[in-house]
Amino acid sequence: MVDKEKKEFNLTPLFPCKTSWDFDKKNECNNIIKDWHMTFQTSDFKGKHFLNLLDNELLPIEPLYIKRGPWIRHFRHSNSLYTRATRAITNHAPIGEYCLCFFPNEDFSCPCGNYPIESRCHILHDCRRFNNYRNLMRDTISQFVSFLEFNLNAFTKGEGM
Secondary structure, eight states, X not given: OOOOOOOOOOOOOSSOOOOOHHHHHHHHHHHHHHHHHHHHHSHHHHOTTOOOOBOTTSOBOOOOSSSSOTTGGGGTTOHHHHHHHHHHHHTOSSSHHHHHHHOTTSOOSOXXXXXXXXXXXXXXXXXXXXXXXXXXXXXXXXXXXXXXXXXXXXXXXXHHO
16 A cells, blocks of 8 residues: 655745736726727727827827816817817818708808818818918817917808808
8 A cells, every 4th residue: 555645735926916906907097098099099989080180299199088188188278269179170060061961952162262162171271261370280289279279260150151
């Protein structure tokens, strides 16, 4: 009869886990934000007419969960500026391009007379009604806000319809 030897194993990890609850939550939050950024970049989720703006370092603006995220903090607590910017960014402004989709019997030409359809791109870059503001970098958020501040009638009901 063979004696059965009793073997004991002492399992001690080489690198004991020292992550805290806060670290795990931060890691989880970072993973959620990465997923949110990837979802935001697909045009189906943010809308195919969403205006992609750049920050002052010429990098695409990504959504954040922090209060007054990357867009809102530029509007300086102005409700009218925020409203016009939201209309322009989402392309839901009362301009010809919008009227063409929802009110096809309405006039959708630009009041400047140089463009058959009043579009957001035309207003931001070519329209002579707003052409007094000269800046070729209107794709940055700060220049976009400056354009809206300089042109108080841009993307308002009085100008677009």
